[in-house]
Amino acid sequence: MSGEPATERIEQFQKMVDADPTNEIGYFGLGSALLEAGRADEALVALGRAVELNPNFIGALQLLAEAERQAGQEAAAAETLKRAYQVALRRKDTKGAEKIRMQLAELGVQVQAAEAGGFDTAATFQCSRCGRTEGQMQEPPMNNPLGREVREKACEQCWQQWMLVSVKIINELGLNLVQPQARHVWDVHMREFFNLR
Numbered sequence: 001m002s003g004e005p006a007t008e009r010i011e012q013f014q015k016m017v018d019a020d021p022t023n024e025i026g027y028f029g030l031g032s033a034l035l036e037a038g039r040a041d042e043a044l045v046a047l048g049r050a051v052e053l054n055p056n057f058i059g060a061l062q063l064l065a066e067a068e069r070q071a072g073q074e075a076a077a078a079e080t081l082k083r084a085y086q087v088a089l090r091r092k093d094t095k096g097a098e099k100i101r102m103q104l105a106e107l108g109v110q111v112q113a114a115e116a117g118g119f120d121t122a123a124t125f126q127c128s129r130c131g132r133t134e135g136q137m138q139e140p141p142m143n144n145p146l147g148r149e150v151r152e153k154a155c156e157q158c159w160q161q162w163m164l165v166s167v168k169i170i171n172e173l174g175l176n177l178v179q180p181q182a183r184h185v186w187d188v189h190m191r192e193f194f195n196l197r
């Protein structure tokens, strides 16, 4: 992430989580900025909150594991990555699972590899962003019409990517998602990301 120094982004995301303590993207952004500033102990608290709010947020689980590793908590990091691995398997994200399996191997932890093609695929589904015919989300990622539309048209892996991309958008545009206007801008970017009309 380029642009503003980490301290400014820490402040911005701190404001966001103060205003909306149920926003996992706010906590994810805060944790990411803290980690970048070398404040791993504080980062793991923020990231812990992000995965408490959304236990299926793979990007936050991976970053939490990195914060734990930097804070010298290697055993905790391995447990967190195992959780991320389980989420990826459950979400039928074979590629994502493989990446996490390799991160675990770097920590000296072996887990059984996911079997490619071993998952059921819904024949009628094709992701509007990446074109894959597998990995449709089990549930809408947000409880609103746009969330239901995204669930219908996009895959889980692309949703996980969107959560990472949206943090950058929030940074760059200085969006405060508590405000309806900022929320609208966020929705427009989301539609663009997923090729939704």
Ligand SMILES: [Zn+2]
Residues within 6 Å of the ligand: 127, 128, 129, 130, 131, 132, 154, 155, 156, 157, 158
């Ligand atoms: Zn996709």
